[in-house]
Amino acid sequence: MGRKLIYFILFVGLTLVATIGFSQSGDGFFYLEKYNQRMDSIKNYSSTFTIRTSIKSLDVPDVTGKVFFKWPAHYSIAIDGFAVLPKHKLTPLARFLSRSDFKALMISTEKVNGRLCQVIELSPVDTASLIDHYTIWVDKKVFVVRRMLMIEKDKSEFMYHYTYKTNSDLLPVKLTYTFEYTNRNAGMVLYNQLRHERKPAEPLLVKGNLIIEFQYYDVRREGDK
Amino acid sequence: MFLQETYKMFARPYAFFAMLVVIILTLLFGFSFAMEGNEYYTSFFNTFNKGVEFEGNLINGNLFAYQLFHALWLFIPFLVVFVTGGMISEEKNEGTLRLVLSKPISKTAFFTARFIAAKLFVFLLVLLMAVLGLGLGLAIFGSGELLAFENGKFIVLSSDEVLIRFAAAYGYYFLVLITVASLSMFFSVLYNNSVKAIMASASVILILYFISSLEIPFFESAKPFLFTTYFSSWSQLFVENINWMNLMFDVIVLVVHILVFYVLAVTIFNKKEIYE
Numbered sequence: 001m002g003r004k005l006i007y008f009i010l011f012v013g014l015t016l017v018a019t020i021g022f023s024q025s026g027d028g029f030f031y032l033e034k035y036n037q038r039m040d041s042i043k044n045y046s047s048t049f050t051i052r053t054s055i056k057s058l059d060v061p062d063v064t065g066k067v068f069f070k071w072p073a074h075y076s077i078a079i080d081g082f083a084v085l086p087k088h089k090l091t092p093l094a095r096f097l098s099r100s101d102f103k104a105l106m107i108s109t110e111k112v113n114g115r116l117c118q119v120i121e122l123s124p125v126d127t128a129s130l131i132d133h134y135t136i137w138v139d140k141k142v143f144v145v146r147r148m149l150m151i152e153k154d155k156s157e158f159m160y161h162y163t164y165k166t167n168s169d170l171l172p173v174k175l176t177y178t179f180e181y182t183n184r185n186a187g188m189v190l191y192n193q194l195r196h197e198r199k200p201a202e203p204l205l206v207k208g209n210l211i212i213e214f215q216y217y218d219v220r221r222e223g224d225k
Numbered sequence: 226m227f228l229q230e231t232y233k234m235f236a237r238p239y240a241f242f243a244m245l246v247v248i249i250l251t252l253l254f255g256f257s258f259a260m261e262g263n264e265y266y267t268s269f270f271n272t273f274n275k276g277v278e279f280e281g282n283l284i285n286g287n288l289f290a291y292q293l294f295h296a297l298w299l300f301i302p303f304l305v306v307f308v309t310g311g312m313i314s315e316e317k318n319e320g321t322l323r324l325v326l327s328k329p330i331s332k333t334a335f336f337t338a339r340f341i342a343a344k345l346f347v348f349l350l351v352l353l354m355a356v357l358g359l360g361l362g363l364a365i366f367g368s369g370e371l372l373a374f375e376n377g378k379f380i381v382l383s384s385d386e387v388l389i390r391f392a393a394a395y396g397y398y399f400l401v402l403i404t405v406a407s408l409s410m411f412f413s414v415l416y417n418n419s420v421k422a423i424m425a426s427a428s429v430i431l432i433l434y435f436i437s438s439l440e441i442p443f444f445e446s447a448k449p450f451l452f453t454t455y456f457s458s459w460s461q462l463f464v465e466n467i468n469w470m471n472l473m474f475d476v477i478v479l480v481v482h483i484l485v486f487y488v489l490a491v492t493i494f495n496k497k498e499i500y501e
Contacts, residue, residue, distance in 0.1 A: 058273060059380040059465040065280075082281030082370040082381055089278055156275065179276035206276055 028104020034143035043071045045219040055208030086177035112146040142168045156181030180207040243304040251357040285369035286362030293358040302405040306426045310409040311419030347402045373463040394459040407486035452482040
């Protein structure tokens with residue numbers, strides 16, 4: 001009787017552990033795939049945007065431009081002049097992270113801008129990748145990516161923080177992009193055509209942020225005429 | 226009187242040689258820029274391209290003009306010295322000064338007319354720099370934002386305001402070259418020999434600029450009084466927030482030096498007897 005009880009407890013315990021373990025890894029992509037399904041409902045849009053740049057050692061004036069999107073993944077940007085853009089420009093990076101390339105782990109739940117989000121960590125399957133992992137905050141109710149953090153193996157950090165007009169909006173009205181990394185091969189060149197001066201290459205801490213505000217028009221969704 | 230002295234100024238070949246040198250240097254620089262202009266941009270790109278992406282091209286005529294300015298600004302004063310250093314001493318040496326001063330004109334009027342003619346030459350030289358730098362640069366490489374590097378920072382200046390900044394920078398540099406011309410005319414009055422006058426002017430500029438550049442506490446108290454300390458202030462017109470108060474102070478210092486050199490030169494010229 002005692003032995004049967006022990007076996008029963010062990011069986012229940014192992015089942016519980018297996019369920020929790022598998023659910024942690026297996027459902028990680030559930031939220032991202034729901035987000036992608038929602039994003040697929042937008043067939044095209046146009047947007048004007050303004051970029052405010054704040055980067056150490058670089059002064060850039062505010063810039064305005066336009067972005068055009070056509071489903072499934074065609075983004076084109078038009079800017080009059082010179083602009084600094086986030087990595088991957090204005091494409092939503094979370095849209096392009098696929099199950100076959102990443103292992104997903106559900107970490108915890110956290111609130112972002114007052115909204116409860118599932119925190120998911122994605123690690124690349126390819127161990128030679130420069131990326132260490134992504135951490136993505138997906139709204140648990142409306143499946144919208146509210147924040148995304150990319151960390152590379154050299155500890156460089158790149159954060160995308162999306163702000164929306166309403167809780168269920170898919171298109172952000174503001175993207176705050178912050179980054180910090182140490183450029184180990186940078187050498188600031190004081191360039192003079194007749195007197196080349198180079199500082200020896202030394203590690204350079206580069207940090208800054210871009211705040212991009214969007215205004216959308218001509219948004220066509222699935223089912224619209 | 227002024228027209229006559231201006232005619233004499235440009236009748237001598239030196240003024241045209243100086244302008245020819247500027248043209249040759251600009252063309253050589255233009256060739257170099259066309260071949261290697263990307264290198265300047267590459268160092269900027271390599272510093273930031275890990276965290277951000279860039280849209281637009283910064284290799285343009287404004288960058289060319291800016292780089293040209295940086296390349297030439299220290300050499301042009303010596304061209305000015307070579308041309309203006311002999312304006313009085315050469316005529317003394319040739320014996321024609323006594324002939325000129327035998328006319329019913331005061332020495333002050335004569336010197337002032339020469340002084341103004343020298344300023345006209347400097348104005349034309351700066352205008353040539355601007356036309357070649359900006360004009361040629363914009364015509365060949367097009368317009369756009371300017372990528373400047375000042376005070377240890379990269380600065381991107383919008384194309385709308387860049388032309389105004391260049392105009393102010395060339396204006397300030399004009400004042401720098403007038404200071405140099407005033408100094409060399411002062412030495413031209415002191416010496417009877419053009420070579421001595423030119424050597425003295427060039428030596429003074431070299432020594433004072435060397436002191437202005439040294440980062441030694443011993444010389445710090447002397448630097449504000451040296452006109453060479455203010456030679457490179459034109460570059461402060463390419464920072465994001467221009468400190469106009471500092472620039473005004475620099476302009477006043479240069480103007481004071483011009484007046485001092487002029488007054489000293491006129492005083493000595495009036496007192497000196499012309500024997501040859």
